[in-house]
Amino acid sequence: MEETINTYLHYLQIERGLSLNTRKSYERDLEKYFTFLKEKAAIPSWEAVDRYTVLDFLQELHNDKNSPASVIRMISTLRGFHQFLRQERVTDHDPMQHIDSPKKAQKLPDTLSVEEVIQLIETPDVSKPLGIRNRAILEVMYATGLRVTELIELKLADLHLAIGLLQTIGKGDKERIIPLGDHAIYWIEKYLEEGRPNLIKSPSNVPQLFVNHHGKSLSRQGIWKNLKQIVQEAGIKKNITPHTLRHSFATHLLENGTDLRIVQELLGHADISTTQIYTHITKKRMADVYKKHFPRA
DSSP: OHHHHHHHHHHHHHTSOOOHHHHHHHHHHHHHHHHHHHHTSOOOSGGGOOHHHHHHHHHHHHHTTOOHHHHHHHHHHHHHHHHHHHHTTSOSOOTTTTOOOOOOOOOOOOOOOHHHHHHHHTOSOTTSHHHHHHHHHHHHHHHHOOOHHHHHTOBGGGEEGGGTEEEEEOGGGOEEEEEOOHHHHHHHHHIIIIIHHHHOOSOOOOOBSOBOTTSSBOOHHHHHHHHHHHHHHHTOOSOOOHHHHHHHHHHHHHHTTOOHHHHHHHHTOSSHHHHTHHHHHHHHHHHHHHHHHOTTO
């Protein structure tokens, strides 16, 4: 049974072309599922798994206080996995066929006000190479709404500063072109002149734009760690993640009248329904401002 899981993960890599992070997520889910089948349900083979086995597993997830979002993701993982088993004739039935996913509660992402964004962006000490790099990172994140993975994979060759554009490869290997504002261009150029050359102390062929203090490409963990430190130094009390700047980018565009379809393109959302969550944020903020400032609210 375990070998079948490995075959499926290989299929996700070769046939589906899923990213390493996505495959790791599938792997964790299937390991948890396999442990339950082996240790608690005493299931001898995939053919022996039925609808009630899956329901017992989902009940255990609920009993263990897993979040609704985690359960929904697990159901999605199992649905794809069991379809694969049937497709490859490992089994002749699909136990997920009559199991519905619970509706996911819509959680509005945290955003920053324009003033808080400026406060955050202006925090790094730009008298030092790492400070210049951090300022450039924050400027790019807010100016483009890039995902963390897109940011760390951004290459020097992806920059077209003379025309104020950068290109990136997002989810599903879809390329998109994003405009850069004057502030972002200024700090990228300053980083290229005064920051990056001091961080790369020897000849290097690192193609990525942003590097760490060793002159190597930055990791996701490095971005999170740096942002956490900058937030603390800025004295901002909100729970800020790299995605917060992406959310703020989209929200501020909509608040200033940008068409939803344009925001969808800039964010690289395949479905506009994903982008529509930001319209709820702008409406909520409008209501909050009304209640705070209108004398008869």
